[in-house]
Amino acid sequence: MAKYKNHILVCAGTGCRASESEAIAVNLKRSIDENNLENDVQVVRTGCFGFCEKGPVVKMVPDNTFYVQVTPDDAEDLVLEHLIKGRKVDRLLYVDPETKEQVSDSKHMDFYKKQIRIALRNCGFINPENIDEYIARDGYSALGTILDEMSPESAIKIIKDSGLRGRGGGGFPTGLKWEITRKSESDQKYVVCNADEGDPGAFMDRSILEGDPHSVLEAMAICGYCIGADSGLIYIRAEYPLAIKRLKVAINQAREYGLLGNDIFGSGFCFDVEIRYGAGAFVCGEETALIHSMEGLRGEPTVKPPFPSVSGYKGKPTNVNNVETFANIPAIFLKGADWFRQIGTEKSSGTKVFALAGKVNNVGLIEVPMGTTLREVIFDIGGGIKGGKKFKAVQTGGPSGGCLTEHHLDLPIDYDSLIASGSMMGSGGMIVMDEDDCMVSVAKFYLDFTVEESCGKCTPCRIGNKRLYELLEKITLGKGDEGDLTRLRNLGNVIKDTALCGLGQTSPNPVLSTMDNFPEEYEAHVKESKCPAGQCRALMQYVVSPKLCTGCTLCARVCPVDAISGDKKMPHFINTSICIKCGACMDKCKFGAISIQ
Amino acid sequence: MSKVKNLQDLKKMRDELKGKINLREKSDHPESMVQIKVSMATCGIASGARETMNYMIDELDSQAIDAVVTQTGCMGYCYAEPTIEVTMPGEKPLVFGNVNTKKASEIIEKYIKNGELVDGIIPDSYETIDGK
Numbered sequence: 001m002a003k004y005k006n007h008i009l010v011c012a013g014t015g016c017r018a019s020e021s022e023a024i025a026v027n028l029k030r031s032i033d034e035n036n037l038e039n040d041v042q043v044v045r046t047g048c049f050g051f052c053e054k055g056p057v058v059k060m061v062p063d064n065t066f067y068v069q070v071t072p073d074d075a076e077d078l079v080l081e082h083l084i085k086g087r088k089v090d091r092l093l094y095v096d097p098e099t100k101e102q103v104s105d106s107k108h109m110d111f112y113k114k115q116i117r118i119a120l121r122n123c124g125f126i127n128p129e130n131i132d133e134y135i136a137r138d139g140y141s142a143l144g145t146i147l148d149e150m151s152p153e154s155a156i157k158i159i160k161d162s163g164l165r166g167r168g169g170g171g172f173p174t175g176l177k178w179e180i181t182r183k184s185e186s187d188q189k190y191v192v193c194n195a196d197e198g199d200p201g202a203f204m205d206r207s208i209l210e211g212d213p214h215s216v217l218e219a220m221a222i223c224g225y226c227i228g229a230d231s232g233l234i235y236i237r238a239e240y241p242l243a244i245k246r247l248k249v250a251i252n253q254a255r256e257y258g259l260l261g262n263d264i265f266g267s268g269f270c271f272d273v274e275i276r277y278g279a280g281a282f283v284c285g286e287e288t289a290l291i292h293s294m295e296g297l298r299g300e301p302t303v304k305p306p307f308p309s310v311s312g313y314k315g316k317p318t319n320v321n322n323v324e325t326f327a328n329i330p331a332i333f334l335k336g337a338d339w340f341r342q343i344g345t346e347k348s349s350g351t352k353v354f355a356l357a358g359k360v361n362n363v364g365l366i367e368v369p370m371g372t373t374l375r376e377v378i379f380d381i382g383g384g385i386k387g388g389k390k391f392k393a394v395q396t397g398g399p400s401g402g403c404l405t406e407h408h409l410d411l412p413i414d415y416d417s418l419i420a421s422g423s424m425m426g427s428g429g430m431i432v433m434d435e436d437d438c439m440v441s442v443a444k445f446y447l448d449f450t451v452e453e454s455c456g457k458c459t460p461c462r463i464g465n466k467r468l469y470e471l472l473e474k475i476t477l478g479k480g481d482e483g484d485l486t487r488l489r490n491l492g493n494v495i496k497d498t499a500l501c502g503l504g505q506t507s508p509n510p511v512l513s514t515m516d517n518f519p520e521e522y523e524a525h526v527k528e529s530k531c532p533a534g535q536c537r538a539l540m541q542y543v544v545s546p547k548l549c550t551g552c553t554l555c556a557r558v559c560p561v562d563a564i565s566g567d568k569k570m571p572h573f574i575n576t577s578i579c580i581k582c583g584a585c586m587d588k589c590k591f592g593a594i595s596i597q
Numbered sequence: 598m599s600k601v602k603n604l605q606d607l608k609k610m611r612d613e614l615k616g617k618i619n620l621r622e623k624s625d626h627p628e629s630m631v632q633i634k635v636s637m638a639t640c641g642i643a644s645g646a647r648e649t650m651n652y653m654i655d656e657l658d659s660q661a662i663d664a665v666v667t668q669t670g671c672m673g674y675c676y677a678e679p680t681i682e683v684t685m686p687g688e689k690p691l692v693f694g695n696v697n698t699k700k701a702s703e704i705i706e707k708y709i710k711n712g713e714l715v716d717g718i719i720p721d722s723y724e725t726i727d728g729k
Binding site: 003004006009061063086087088136137138141266 | 601602603604607608610614615616617621623624625635636637639650651654658665666668669670
């Protein structure tokens with residue numbers, strides 16, 4: 001075995017690959033070979049580092065130099081300068097936006113300081129397509145130890161003691177779910193991994209499957225042993241090709257090593273995993289709909305009970321857990337329930353992975369202990385709001401969640417505190433909005449999504465959400481009246497109370513929570529026909545300030561519809577009946593004389 | 598590779614494979630082990646810094662001493678190349694000059710293993726930004 005003196009870790013997650021990280025790895029390898037360093041330096045393609053904002057990311061080991069926004073052309077410099085001459089390539093180092101200083105070690109970056117990585121422990125560390133690296137990190141030893149030394153009941157007790165709750169959104173205690181499925185008597189049971197990640201902006205499950213697929217396979221086998229199942233199914237959307245590819249590689253390697261299949265660890269326990277593809281429907285993240293989809297039926301939910309733990313896939317007891325939940329399981333067995341319990345809050349132990357997106361400086365994937373405040377996540381780790389703008393709100397829980405405002409910034413995030421403040425954990429998407437975002441439009445965006453994704457089975461969701469959307473559209477077009485606000489609220493509450501599944505029961509949340517938190521914005525739309533954030537086109541008016549206008553005629557010349565008139569060196573005027581609100585004049589004006597009202 | 602037949606197989610396999618990622622594990626917690634920086638600028642390399650570095654990596658590894666050996670740029674002591682900087686856990690860094698493989702062996706045997714000082718220490722007259 002070659003003894004490498006340097007490892008170069010190149011992020012091969014979907015985000016970094018989209019910005020040519022594969023070409024970086026190829027060029028690095030070529031340059032290493034050209035300089036006869038092939039026995040000294042190893043190039044490793046890893047999973048996501050999380051710092052997607054500055055991708056592609058390349059990390060040098062052992063000196064832990066963290067290079068950001070690397071291009072394929074930089075590869076040669078990294079080899080010649082960093083490896084051969086021992087000089088850091090300054091232009092590729094991360095620059096702290098506040099101190100303007102270069103930070104070479106990722107441990108000193110604010111983005112990583114407050115993170116604790118359990119579910120993401122191997123992402124950005126090992127090569128996901130190499131089972132050996134997973135085994136070297138104690139992979140499959142949790143499974144081995146359980147099969148060797150523990151009864152299913154005592155293994156379930158450890159999960160119960162750890163306080164682990166479902167990371168897919170609902171927060172149902174995982175140990176309890178396993179226990180219920182174990183107690184359901186049947187000749188055949190199933191373990192299902194829900195990898196149908198549908199929230200707009202959430203990508204933690206994809207990143208775990210891409211960066212550490214074996215941890216999910218190991219956990220599924222543990223679950224199988226605990227509940228008494230010999231079959232596992234991973235339901236994943238076909239639009240995750242890289243995750244599917246790595247899962248397939250991982251399943252084959254695990255079978256080859258005898259870690260999946262018959263008589264695992266000589267214990268007599270048999271377990272194998274199959275992949276099932278989804279077409280990317282949001283409702284199929286709901287467990288009953290997911291099961292129907294796997295059975296080849298329409299992806300529609302059914303009323304619970306019966307719960308899948310009693311009657312699920314093919315009518316047999318089925319335990320459904322989400323990817324991130326599974327990724328926590330091996331770590332809990334390796335380090336103990338008490339260790340897990342002391343991380344996080346009393347009722348929500350452990351960590352949670354969040355996908356930070358929107359108007360935040362450091363877009364990316366982070367994992368923090370439960371109980372971390374929104375302020376720490378958005379300002380310390382996220383690096384604050386882009387372009388120095390003012391924070392306005394953050395949407396948690398995707399289309400099922402709600403928005404939280406400045407007043408909630410010091411709220412410690414856990415399942416219960418989020419629900420108490422009108423939102424929810426969801427799968428962990430966090431979309432940050434600044435002062436330029438119109439909350440009515442935001443609500444409309446999410447409703448547009450749910451209308452599109454509603455399966456159409458129950459009336460409240462199919463028709464109710466459509467009507468909600470139409471009301472919002474009417475308001476953003478400036479045609480709403482005060483009665484519409486009452487209608488919005490009443491209809492929203494009726495849908496919540498009467499819809500069949502989780503999708504419909506939560507779809508009005510974005511509307512209701514924005515109405516609660518930003519009533520003045522809704523009122524401005526209906527009473528004054530104004531959009532305070534200046535986002536709703538129909539309500540915008542471009543105006544020229546006669547005081548600032550110098551009459552340079554530039555705006556009149558760029559206007560595509562000739563809506564601007566005025567004599568040279570005299571203030572100009574925009575004819576709002578012709579104006580198409582394209583904003584070209586405002587962009588061109590050198591004197592800041594044009595504004596939106 | 599053969600199949601994993603039991604837990605002992607897996608443990609054995611894990612211990613063998615650990616070496617493959619050991620470098621990465623170590624680099625995550627450099628403060629808990631001996632850190633050695635080898636000055637690898639043109640003058641250092643010309644004076645044999647690469648041999649020194651390779652020797653130290655192999656020697657520390659074969660003696661199973663937890664250490665991170667990294668290369669760095671010119672430290673400025675061109676008269677005393679190859680130079681290395683050794684930081685023992687919890688102690689201040691010490692710079693040694695004229696470190697050929699013989700000297701390197703002495704540093705490992707005396708300073709790193711027993712904490713005895715050896716000749717060739719260059720008094721530090723600089724601050725690094727790492728310390729700030």
